Amino acid sequence: VGRHPTSQAGPARIAGVDRIIAIGSGKGGVGKSTVSSNLAVALAKEGRRVGLLDADIYGPSQPRMMGVSKRPGSPDGKTIIPLQAHGVTMMSIGLMVDPDKAVVWRGPMLMGALQQMLGQVEWGELDILLVDLPPGTGDVQLTLCQKTDLTGAIVVSTPQDVALLDARKALDMFKTLNTPVLGLIENMSTFVCPTCGTESHIFGHGGVAKEAEKIGVPFLGALPIDLDTRLAGDAGEPIAVGDGSMADAYRHLARRFIE
Ligand code: ADP
Numbered sequence: 001v002g003r004h005p006t007s008q009a010g011p012a013r014i015a016g017v018d019r020i021i022a023i024g025s026g027k028g029g030v031g032k033s034t035v036s037s038n039l040a041v042a043l044a045k046e047g048r049r050v051g052l053l054d055a056d057i058y059g060p061s062q063p064r065m066m067g068v069s070k071r072p073g074s075p076d077g078k079t080i081i082p083l084q085a086h087g088v089t090m091m092s093i094g095l096m097v098d099p100d101k102a103v104v105w106r107g108p109m110l111m112g113a114l115q116q117m118l119g120q121v122e123w124g125e126l127d128i129l130l131v132d133l134p135p136g137t138g139d140v141q142l143t144l145c146q147k148t149d150l151t152g153a154i155v156v157s158t159p160q161d162v163a164l165l166d167a168r169k170a171l172d173m174f175k176t177l178n179t180p181v182l183g184l185i186e187n188m189s190t191f192v193c194p195t196c197g198t199e200s201h202i203f204g205h206g207g208v209a210k211e212a213e214k215i216g217v218p219f220l221g222a223l224p225i226d227l228d229t230r231l232a233g234d235a236g237e238p239i240a241v242g243d244g245s246m247a248d249a250y251r252h253l254a255r256r257f258i259e
Pocket of ligand 1 (some may be wrong): 025027028029030031032033034059077135187188216224225226227229230231233236
């Protein structure tokens, strides 16, 4: 799929990587990183060669969520060897900096780090590279969309109005940057009480599907609020690694990308 006619040299491809898909959100805390890690694991379980780049430079969550903490090696001081976790090849700026220190970087340094993670990491042969973006519509998103040959982006939102409001901004940004939106995902869609089975719509319900219909992009699926999902993420073993209803939900989601 060709795009970005504006850049003369053309946006960069990553050698050996078939498709690059960015995962964005407007607001933080909607579960973008949780969805990214689980989708990566689910795609790997479906037999795809998957990479996960944590580009959330100011708040990298993937080392914790994927359960890795080793500093990636760089045998020649130039190329960076990514880590492997749960069948996924992964890299995060969080692995290169002190996890307890704030990253206080200005734009150019940030862009340097992002370019390094895209260009110097030995991703190898991948069917899909998922990029977990920071929330919002800032420098990282701009650089990535303009300089990288993205297949497209997906946007994660909760059904809550404030989240949707910001998701619309992210969608507008992708449109402005000519990045195709491959679909929307509703996270924290509903909550089923584990004791009485009552379903409640803590953040509302169905708003993301409605938005997808309104703007004419695919609605890829809804994921419930689920305690085990949160616990699994905190423990560094995404819920999609195991079996059960949430792993099934992520398997279905993964299949939307490879059907
Ligand atoms: P973001 O990347 O959008 O900032 P995170 O993936 O870091 O969001 O998720 C924010 C918090 O919500 C994390 O503590 C995560 O474990 C939790 N979380 C995300 N999705 C769910 C879910 N479906 N059910 C329960 N907790 C979730």
